[in-house]
Amino acid sequence: MSSIAPRRLVLAAGLALAVLGCSSKPTSQQATKPATPPPAPTPITAAPTPPPAPQPPAAEQGARRESPATRGPTPPGRFNGTPPELAQRPGTYFVLNGTPEKVPAVKLGERATVARIIDEGKNRNQVMDHLTHLTTKLGPRLTGSSRLEAANRWAMEQFQSWGLESHLYQWGTIPVRFDRGPSHAKVGTMRESGEFRPTRDLEFTAPAWSAGTNGPVRGQIIKMPETEEQYEAVKDKLAGSWILIKASGQGRRGVGPMSGGAQARQRFFAETRRKIEAGELKLQPDAQPEEAQPEPQPAPEAKPAAPTEGIAGAWEGTATGGRIPEGGAPFTLEFKVEGDTVTGTMGYPNYHSGPIKDGKWDNASKTLTFSWEGPGGTGTYSFKLDGQTLSGQSQRDENTVIALSAKRPQPAEAAAPQPEAARPARRAERPKGPSIDERVFMHAPAGYISASGDELVRTSGNFRNLSMANLPKDVEITVRSSDYDYINSRVSDGGTIHLEVNLDHTFVEGPIPVYNTIAEIKGVELPDEVVIISAHLDSWDGPGSLGTTDNATGSSVTLEAARILAAVGAKPKRTIRFILWTGEEQGLLGSRAYVRELKEKDLLKNISAVFVDDGGTNFQGGLHCLDSQVDFLAAATAPVNGVFWSSTDQRFLDVNIQPGRRMGGGISGGSSDHASFLAEGVPGYFWDEVGRANYGYGWHTQNDKLDLAIPEYLIQSSTCSAITAYNLANAPTLLPRQPLPRNEDSKDTSASAEPSSSNTQATAR
Numbered sequence: 001m002s003s004i005a006p007r008r009l010v011l012a013a014g015l016a017l018a019v020l021g022c023s024s025k026p027t028s029q030q031a032t033k034p035a036t037p038p039p040a041p042t043p044i045t046a047a048p049t050p051p052p053a054p055q056p057p058a059a060e061q062g063a064r065r066e067s068p069a070t071r072g073p074t075p076p077g078r079f080n081g082t083p084p085e086l087a088q089r090p091g092t093y094f095v096l097n098g099t100p101e102k103v104p105a106v107k108l109g110e111r112a113t114v115a116r117i118i119d120e121g122k123n124r125n126q127v128m129d130h131l132t133h134l135t136t137k138l139g140p141r142l143t144g145s146s147r148l149e150a151a152n153r154w155a156m157e158q159f160q161s162w163g164l165e166s167h168l169y170q171w172g173t174i175p176v177r178f179d180r181g182p183s184h185a186k187v188g189t190m191r192e193s194g195e196f197r198p199t200r201d202l203e204f205t206a207p208a209w210s211a212g213t214n215g216p217v218r219g220q221i222i223k224m225p226e227t228e229e230q231y232e233a234v235k236d237k238l239a240g241s242w243i244l245i246k247a248s249g250q251g252r253r254g255v256g257p258m259s260g261g262a263q264a265r266q267r268f269f270a271e272t273r274r275k276i277e278a279g280e281l282k283l284q285p286d287a288q289p290e291e292a293q294p295e296p297q298p299a300p301e302a303k304p305a306a307p308t309e310g311i312a313g314a315w316e317g318t319a320t321g322g323r324i325p326e327g328g329a330p331f332t333l334e335f336k337v338e339g340d341t342v343t344g345t346m347g348y349p350n351y352h353s354g355p356i357k358d359g360k361w362d363n364a365s366k367t368l369t370f371s372w373e374g375p376g377g378t379g380t381y382s383f384k385l386d387g388q389t390l391s392g393q394s395q396r397d398e399n400t401v402i403a404l405s406a407k408r409p410q411p412a413e414a415a416a417p418q419p420e421a422a423r424p425a426r427r428a429e430r431p432k433g434p435s436i437d438e439r440v441f442m443h444a445p446a447g448y449i450s451a452s453g454d455e456l457v458r459t460s461g462n463f464r465n466l467s468m469a470n471l472p473k474d475v476e477i478t479v480r481s482s483d484y485d486y487i488n489s490r491v492s493d494g495g496t497i498h499l500e501v502n503l504d505h506t507f508v509e510g511p512i513p514v515y516n517t518i519a520e521i522k523g524v525e526l527p528d529e530v531v532i533i534s535a536h537l538d539s540w541d542g543p544g545s546l547g548t549t550d551n552a553t554g555s556s557v558t559l560e561a562a563r564i565l566a567a568v569g570a571k572p573k574r575t576i577r578f579i580l581w582t583g584e585e586q587g588l589l590g591s592r593a594y595v596r597e598l599k600e601k602d603l604l605k606n607i608s609a610v611f612v613d614d615g616g617t618n619f620q621g622g623l624h625c626l627d628s629q630v631d632f633l634a635a636a637t638a639p640v641n642g643v644f645w646s647s648t649d650q651r652f653l654d655v656n657i658q659p660g661r662r663m664g665g666g667i668s669g670g671s672s673d674h675a676s677f678l679a680e681g682v683p684g685y686f687w688d689e690v691g692r693a694n695y696g697y698g699w700h701t702q703n704d705k706l707d708l709a710i711p712e713y714l715i716q717s718s719t720c721s722a723i724t725a726y727n728l729a730n731a732p733t734l735l736p737r738q739p740l741p742r743n744e745d746s747k748d749t750s751a752s753a754e755p756s757s758s759n760t761q762a763t764a765r
């Protein structure tokens, strides 16, 4: 928090407390003030004009990188806090679609307790201590990793140290633990002396649960040959070298298996390895005895892959529309079908790939629907299977539709149909046998280098179908596009440069238990009824990332909300439960398992509401809710309003209530753990995180470090969560679950939370 803010805010707090008519424990500043109560509160705008906004810290300037850490001006109509001229006395208004309104008269929590929560949250907030420990001491927390288990246990001990009951809830196991140690990649030149002289540190990643190097591995960088001539020119240098894969995207498209993205390449490597072991592939096909040389026969037509049933397995295709460049972008799908439940991944090669969520297959209509979280936000996808073609679309907003069409991947040799002219020559010059990609692979290069489409390298990966018996063996790193251009231009100019990569990857045989950390403040009147404050503790673990804004910030906000409520001795009527989920990045695994158990025990009816903070370091600036829930949420969040002044934004960090006919923020499937509850009709809220931070800059990228955190926002978020939970835990009833009957003036603004495709940089999610 900048030095200015506290004094100013304390002034405001003093006023707020006055309004709330209760004395707070004197803090240092207040001690100096005369005993007499401050004069009657005057509108905030009367406060002296604030000094010029201080310069945002370096991290927020991020000039050097393509996608800055802070985003540009807030688009018109998008709420980003209440300007001073609109704000009213603290806690006396709620914000409805951006406009201050009178607070509905709903009796919720004790005003004195709310005042103590505000005082504790503003003047003794420890959210940054939790965040600093989670990131710099415990580090990135991949599902199933040692670091995450340590974080689960640390959080449990924190909760217990504040007097809460807390335990680890095991939601399952994973087959193999993956621990990533310190990793580096640098390019340089080799001196005569054999000494390696690094010239550039790369920003890169390698998928989680992927092959590492056994210590630093150094090799010359060779561009992936695409023609026989190119292959002949480099074949003697391939062993132990690093293969530079042509960047695809922006109109540049790779060919054959090498173009399909990291996961498609891993499939190609595994398949080629199988063929080699089966003797189906040899670098030098067996020489035919002279006399037996048969007449060169026309190459048999590439046999299209045998049609397979349903949608299980791999698909490849092209997506068009929205911001996708002219000509479309290649994408891949891979599905596993159990009954009507579909799991799997979707990916845009070298850009981003990740798990699909809420996959549903309807065999009768041959239709598939799922939601997928991409850098541009979350979208719902619906596909129809017609023969061997899967065609689908994703409605981004009322005028943007992404069209997708996919087929089964063709066997490698069929991948690159050659123009007629080339065909006779190739057949003439290349005896029947392995493709260029296969031959390069068989020369045992050190590994492969692919390029990201921008300056961000996003980490993903999955542990499905993994066992100690089939651990990946082939190394691939993805570098940011400027690193690719640095390498590519030097190699293309005929330069000889080397790459040294050290990937410290450790696999531990499972089953590895995986946990959510749960804690609670028991309700004093209705202990079986529950309000849940939560966030996911797991993160991706790419080199450079500490898993800060996805999602140590939400986890720290949840921890601090619990500490504040414990510190003020809150005694809510209903139980307030704090949950740190894991397995979120792999498909909401921890929350889905928890919801499944509550459902089996018929306990979902007792959950009043579930709140998820998973929008990074921005402040809790809004809730999308049903029109029937406005009164409760308005009264619950009103005490936050007019209290947190940001001198940087020149705004009050208020909570904007946005009613509609659908719950929870964004599409019903949604992209975080609240969706697991929404799927069962339980009110699940994804805090609409508002502010100057550009979420996409740290989302799964190398930049997700502590310096992205904005303390004043996290102080608001943790205090807001404490107040909202306490108030709803004291509400007259559980939150309504159905919208108001149609004929009622339903205040339906059908605010679509789906982020517009105008800003490809992820605004949140």
Ligand SMILES: [Zn+2]
Pocket (backbone or CB within 6 Å): 536, 550, 551, 584, 614, 672, 765
């Ligand atoms: Zn997240």
